[in-house]
Amino acid sequence: MKPVVLSLIVLFAIAFFLRNVFGFLKIMFQAKRPSFRTDQIFERVKGLIIYVFGQKRILKNYTWAGIEHFMLFWGFMIITIGSTELVILGFVPGFEAFGFLGGEAQEMFLLILDIVQSLVIVALIMGVLNRTVIPSGKRREVNSIDAVVILGMIFGLMITDFGFRASKIALGTEPASWLPVSSMWATFFLSNVNVATAAFSTEFFYWIHVCLLFAFLNYLPYSKHSHVLTVIPNIFFQNLEPRGKMSKIDFENIPDDFEHFGTGKFEDFSWKDVLDAYTCTECGRCTDNCPAWGTEKPLSPRDIVIKLRHFVTENNDKEEMKTEYLPSEGWVTEEELYACTTCSACVEVCPLFIDQMGKIVEMRRFLTMEGKMKGTAVRTLQKLGSHGNPWGFDSKDRAPWTKEEKVPVLGNGGGNTAEDYEVVFWTGCFGAFDPRGQEVAATISRLLKEAGVKFAVMGPNETCTGDPARRLGEEALFQELAMANIETMNRFSVKKIIANCPHCFNSIKNEYPDFGSEVEVVTHSEFLASLVKEGKLSPVKSLDEEITYHDPCYLGRHNRVFDEPREILSAIPGLELKELERSRETSFCCGAGGGKIWMEEEAPRVNWNRFEEIEASGVETVAAACPFCNVMFEDAAKYVGNENVKIKDIAELLEDSLDLPVKNSNFEKLAEDAGDKEQSKENDDSPQV
Amino acid sequence: MKIVVLVRQTPDTEAQITANSSGNGIDETGIKWILNPFDEFAVEEAVQIKENTGAEVIILGIGPERALETIRTALAMGGDSAIHIKDENFGDTDSYATAKLIAAKIKAIGDVDLILAGKKWIDEESGQVPIQVAAELNIPQATIATKVDIDEAAKSIKVQSEIEGGQRIIELTFPALVTTERGINEPRYASLPGIMKAKKKPLEEVTVDAINLEELGLTAENLGVAGSRYKVDNIDIPVINRSLNVLKGGNSDMVEAGEVQAAAENLTKLLREEAKII
Numbered sequence: 001m002k003p004v005v006l007s008l009i010v011l012f013a014i015a016f017f018l019r020n021v022f023g024f025l026k027i028m029f030q031a032k033r034p035s036f037r038t039d040q041i042f043e044r045v046k047g048l049i050i051y052v053f054g055q056k057r058i059l060k061n062y063t064w065a066g067i068e069h070f071m072l073f074w075g076f077m078i079i080t081i082g083s084t085e086l087v088i089l090g091f092v093p094g095f096e097a098f099g100f101l102g103g104e105a106q107e108m109f110l111l112i113l114d115i116v117q118s119l120v121i122v123a124l125i126m127g128v129l130n131r132t133v134i135p136s137g138k139r140r141e142v143n144s145i146d147a148v149v150i151l152g153m154i155f156g157l158m159i160t161d162f163g164f165r166a167s168k169i170a171l172g173t174e175p176a177s178w179l180p181v182s183s184m185w186a187t188f189f190l191s192n193v194n195v196a197t198a199a200f201s202t203e204f205f206y207w208i209h210v211c212l213l214f215a216f217l218n219y220l221p222y223s224k225h226s227h228v229l230t231v232i233p234n235i236f237f238q239n240l241e242p243r244g245k246m247s248k249i250d251f252e253n254i255p256d257d258f259e260h261f262g263t264g265k266f267e268d269f270s271w272k273d274v275l276d277a278y279t280c281t282e283c284g285r286c287t288d289n290c291p292a293w294g295t296e297k298p299l300s301p302r303d304i305v306i307k308l309r310h311f312v313t314e315n316n317d318k319e320e321m322k323t324e325y326l327p328s329e330g331w332v333t334e335e336e337l338y339a340c341t342t343c344s345a346c347v348e349v350c351p352l353f354i355d356q357m358g359k360i361v362e363m364r365r366f367l368t369m370e371g372k373m374k375g376t377a378v379r380t381l382q383k384l385g386s387h388g389n390p391w392g393f394d395s396k397d398r399a400p401w402t403k404e405e406k407v408p409v410l411g412n413g414g415g416n417t418a419e420d421y422e423v424v425f426w427t428g429c430f431g432a433f434d435p436r437g438q439e440v441a442a443t444i445s446r447l448l449k450e451a452g453v454k455f456a457v458m459g460p461n462e463t464c465t466g467d468p469a470r471r472l473g474e475e476a477l478f479q480e481l482a483m484a485n486i487e488t489m490n491r492f493s494v495k496k497i498i499a500n501c502p503h504c505f506n507s508i509k510n511e512y513p514d515f516g517s518e519v520e521v522v523t524h525s526e527f528l529a530s531l532v533k534e535g536k537l538s539p540v541k542s543l544d545e546e547i548t549y550h551d552p553c554y555l556g557r558h559n560r561v562f563d564e565p566r567e568i569l570s571a572i573p574g575l576e577l578k579e580l581e582r583s584r585e586t587s588f589c590c591g592a593g594g595g596k597i598w599m600e601e602e603a604p605r606v607n608w609n610r611f612e613e614i615e616a617s618g619v620e621t622v623a624a625a626c627p628f629c630n631v632m633f634e635d636a637a638k639y640v641g642n643e644n645v646k647i648k649d650i651a652e653l654l655e656d657s658l659d660l661p662v663k664n665s666n667f668e669k670l671a672e673d674a675g676d677k678e679q680s681k682e683n684d685d686s687p688q689v
Numbered sequence: 690m691k692i693v694v695l696v697r698q699t700p701d702t703e704a705q706i707t708a709n710s711s712g713n714g715i716d717e718t719g720i721k722w723i724l725n726p727f728d729e730f731a732v733e734e735a736v737q738i739k740e741n742t743g744a745e746v747i748i749l750g751i752g753p754e755r756a757l758e759t760i761r762t763a764l765a766m767g768g769d770s771a772i773h774i775k776d777e778n779f780g781d782t783d784s785y786a787t788a789k790l791i792a793a794k795i796k797a798i799g800d801v802d803l804i805l806a807g808k809k810w811i812d813e814e815s816g817q818v819p820i821q822v823a824a825e826l827n828i829p830q831a832t833i834a835t836k837v838d839i840d841e842a843a844k845s846i847k848v849q850s851e852i853e854g855g856q857r858i859i860e861l862t863f864p865a866l867v868t869t870e871r872g873i874n875e876p877r878y879a880s881l882p883g884i885m886k887a888k889k890k891p892l893e894e895v896t897v898d899a900i901n902l903e904e905l906g907l908t909a910e911n912l913g914v915a916g917s918r919y920k921v922d923n924i925d926i927p928v929i930n931r932s933l934n935v936l937k938g939g940n941s942d943m944v945e946a947g948e949v950q951a952a953a954e955n956l957t958k959l960l961r962e963e964a965k966i967i
Contacts, residue, residue: 374877382878
């Protein structure tokens with residue numbers, strides 16, 4: 001009788017489970033944007049080992065919840081063996097999971113199972129405390145009902161297994177000495193029972209355990225805990241492309257029935273986006289680390305993912321699945337989508353490798369290209385289109401400091417190509433036009449000269465890389481600018497570039513190859529660090545300052561350059577580097593990225609938040625390695641009335657520490673003027689890009 | 690409801706203007722052309738009205754071939770269809786003739802409820818054409834609007850404008866003409882793919898030969914620079930010498946009280962003795 005009933009339960013549970021799986025696959029493949037995730041198998045398997053079995057991201061920065069989850073995860077892995085044993089036991093009486101290795105192996109397994117189950121109960125208590133007693137200080141809602149059901153079921157599974165083993169101990173069919181916790185149960189509850197009661201109790205707990213197990217399996221897909229089932233594929237199919245690389249829209253082959261660009265409807269997402277949505281546990285780490293959310297903006301990256309799942313729940317099998325737009329008032333608002341700075345803090349912390357940022361920028365693309373973008377960034381994009389820089393300055397006037405510093409400009413005088421130089425210094429629009437940016441760019445040029453590097457700049461031939469356009473969602477403008485720059489680089493045979501703007505760097509390095517660029521690009525942090533290492537620049541003067549370093553998002557998180565700027569700073573005598581609480585991978589955005597620097601921001605602003613942290617750390621100077629961060633901090637410093645903290649680029653600190661003669665006397669400048677006039681005339685004639 | 694928006698192409702606000710060789714016009718080489726920023730407000734307002742009421746928005750542009758780009762921008766912002774009255778010489782046609790041509794075209798469209806246009810063109814600083822169009826059509830007009838409120842049932846529009854010391858609200862019954870001022874809205878971005886898509890929207894191109902000028906009381910001689918009722922003799926580009934002098938003081942929390950007074954005295958002195966403006 002028992003095998004028959006059990007077979008029915010098992011068959012029913014599996015059938016129901018498969019129905020869920022196929023239902024999910026059907027939903028997943030209604031999302032049609034292609035996403036290829038089957039390359040680099042070795043890296044993918046490595047990801048599984050480190051992040052699923054090693055639980056690396058779960059443990060990082062969230063010690064309490066991390067340990068709790070680690071115990072639950074490994075407990076579950078082992079308990080699953082025990083539960084499987086129990087199910088088979090219903091068909092094969094006397095079955096032992098490790099019986100084939102001999103009695104001792106089975107005893108050892110029972111001991112481990114006994115201890116692990118106790119630890120899981122401890123973890124469950126930690127989980128309850130985490131949700132009740134321990135103050136989170138987080139401004140986010142949690143779906144507690146789901147958590148209670150799931151934690152309750154796990155608790156039930158543990159209790160019934162203990163009950164089952166304790167009953168067997170009472171019956172004398174399980175070795176008490178190898179099951180210390182179960183024995184205690186037996187002693188406590190079943191010390192004076194007769195055989196019939198013990199036998200009944202064995203069956204009772206057995207059936208409850210088995211039923212709970214299959215109920216759990218079939219509740220999971222409907223809960224926020226479905227990650228138990230999806231985590232392995234989700235981490236295996238993680239995005240291994242550079243994080244700062246956005247997908248290319250093919251404008252050449254637009255189908256006739258095309259409606260819009262970017263992600264507007266459900267079908268515009270990729271299958272991986274849907275898998276992400278069903279993997280999210282709503283833990284909220286992304287939102288905890290989001291600079292927009294942290295400064296009271298409406299964007300919560302977690303909610304973006306949850307909304308995608310809720311969209312399916314509400315519209316599956318209905319016409320709306322095909323017709324309704326997700327970026328709309330009912331689902332994801334424009335305010336949410338335009339609040340993202342694309343700092344990728346959310347993607348960095350997600351233990352399940354969900355790509356929140358990717359979904360945000362894809363939906364933003366839809367909005368912008370449908371003409372929904374308003375405000376100050378409209379002008380910026382118009383100027384990028386008409387002048388190749390965000391302000392609409394004349395490109396003839398790019399990087400005027402090159403005259404003063406006597407830096408050669410490619411294209412001047414004809415036949416002047418990059419082949420005559422080791423590297424080309426890409427100044428970016430800040431280095432070309434922004435007064436602070438110009439100072440930093442001029443400093444870098446002096447350092448390169450001092451180190452004997454043969455370099456030139458592109459001057460009027462350089463335009464914006466298109467980074468702000470792409471991240472604001474104007475893909476066509478980005479492609480126009482990218483192709484113009486690549487064409488210019490090819491024309492001047494540019495092979496290697498140094499960029500001090502991490503945003504330029506990111507586009508050239510990660511995005512330009514999609515448009516045929518083969519140019520090599522390094523950041524000024526990396527290049528200057530190597531010059532220091534090779535002894536070509538020797539910081540000798542002591543600066544005697546307490547300093548901190550701010551990791552720019554597009555340098556650190558996006559492109560993993562964490563050490564080089566620190567190497568430069570630690571090579572400078574007298575500098576004492578004090579790390580901020582939020583540094584390296586968990587650095588807090590300055591608020592400028594993703595084109596946000598060109599938009600008005602409601603108070604409190606992201607840069608205020610970060611600058612307050614810098615001020616509170618008590619340092620005298622903050623070093624940045626990005627012109628955007630510099631500008632944002634200068635701005636925040638004005639707002640808070642700061643007079644204590646100096647804002648410098650790492651290059652400027654490096655120069656301060658070199659033993660250099662007085663730079664650029666006015667006399668020298670006057671002497672050059674006559675020659676410069678000739679040069680600027682040629683400049684005017686150079687082709688405009 | 691049917692709305693017509695008048696758009697004009699002007700040089701980019703950042704364009705470095707130089708005089709042409711004859712000295713009576715601007716040198717157009719290398720100039721980037723944009724939708725007149727005040728017309729941009731008019732287009733945005735029309736599109737917002739369309740979003741709220743389902744009105745039809747017709748873009749009406751006048752100018753040479755290149756003006757088509759500007760018309761497409763307006764279409765990408767949300768216009769439904771467009772009319773381009775084109776002739777290479779329209780840039781030099783005076784506002785009187787221009788207004789007559791536009792008014793005739795609007796009459797031809799028929800049943801237009803509302804005409805929107807920017808309060809002025811940024812190139813010639815002229816705000817004449819829209820108000821002359823209203824005069825030609827003999828319809829009410831309100832200028833320099835910072836807010837409009839439409840009552841569809843009553844077929845009327847309330848127009849708010851800034852006047853010295855307060856606000857003025859005028860109520861007009863349709864058909865009416867309103868010119869827009871900065872602050873009325875935040876124009877949306879016309880993306881490149883949007884402009885590309887706008888190529889599919891209906892566009893009517895009218896050449897000058899197809900217009901019966903006689904009916905309008907005009908002759909071909911009234912168009913272009915020769916027929917203009919005003920002549921530009923000479924264009925001078927001002928030379929601007931910028932200098933910056935920062936006087937300490939300002940935020941009263943951060944400076945001593947005496948410093949502020951000293952700074953004010955210093956400023957007065959500089960304005961009187963160096964700038965010689967007080």
